[in-house]
Amino acid sequence: GNSVTQMEGPVTLSEEAFLTINCTYTATGYPSLFWYVQYPGEGLQLLLKATKADDKGSNKGFEATYRKETTSFHLEKGSVQVSDSAVYFCALRNKAAGNKLTFGGGTRVLVKP
């Protein structure tokens, strides 16, 4: 079956620090991969996506590259801001499974000024 594993939080950083959140997956076939973000008190928002191997998704300074050889989709940002404090979810979508999303457990990130 499909599964997503991401590093547990919380991750506490200072402003302008480098952020990495590890995400690995197990899936049959060729899933699409996503990072969703949930800001305090808000719903889930798509942050970025990649649909095939070696694709790089990017948005708001965040990047993640679809690595099929390591079944990974690690999220990175070079210089975080306080406003990046949120919970980040890695997810995969597999057509063979009806396009429903399978989520990792979420990683809470707290950026301090």
Next chain:
Amino acid sequence: GAGVSQSPSNKVTEKGKDVELRCDPISGHTALYWYRQSLGQGLEFLIYFQGNSAPDKSGLPSDRFSAERTGGSVSTLTIQRTQQEDSAVYLCASYQGASGIQYFGAGTRLSVL
């Protein structure tokens, strides 16, 4: 509307009562998903509607849970005889195949006392 709308935003109920949660998807989106976000289980898939096809109910945790989608648009998730373990945030998402993206509502926070 511009986004996925869910109501109510908060619901407090007594154990044993029935509740109905509503989702109004983005106009024109053919697929609609329900997920549950709880402390112990993370984000988990509940049910999926695609056009006029039979729904995928594989994620419903018990027969107390049911959902319908009327006219291919609005969906209602019903929980009968609520239990304390049903307390969670219930998220609805709609999906339009061309973008490959699921758009989430803000959720309904259900508290069962």
